[in-house]
Amino acid sequence: MSYEIFDPFEGAPDTVVATEWLEGQGWSEFLGIGDEDSVLRVQSFRRTVDGRDEFIVDVGDVVQGSPYVKVDNFGELMDLLARWAPAVQAAALVAAVDDLRSYGLDKDGLAELVGAKVAFGAAEALPALQRHEQHQAAHRRQVAAQRKVAREAAARPS
Structure with a gap:
């Protein structure tokens, strides 16, 4: 699997709104696991440059995210999501059990x-x-x- 750390916010002002900046750079939300309120979420974004799709992935929780990872193609995106799916599932299960025990x-x-x-x-x-x-x-x-x-x-x- 080939991937690289990618900074989609390079050159962005300090006060930038992340979703607006990404959209302005041509990125749109694509596939993800979990949602904005999940204890752990994996979200991918896609854009097309010169007729070729590009994908970046962010792993995060409700407080912070990881550096973005850029993958070369859809197959590698699916592999990365498959690798992270067990962690997202485990985090959701632990959060549910913790909530039930509260x-x-x-x-x-x-x-x-x-x-x-x-x-x-x-x-x-x-x-x-x-x-x-x-x-x-x-x-x-x-x-x-x-x-x-x-x-x-x-x-x-x-």
């Missing part, structure tokens, strides 16, 4: 969610979960729209 209550905790489903049944819990997901989706759309407006404003000549 003595405190957390409105977003795994034990509390399962308990609410058991106590109130899907008839009551499912609509509440669906409303929550709709609220989150609306928030994601709002953030995306704000980013788009900011990008367009930055692209306008002064």
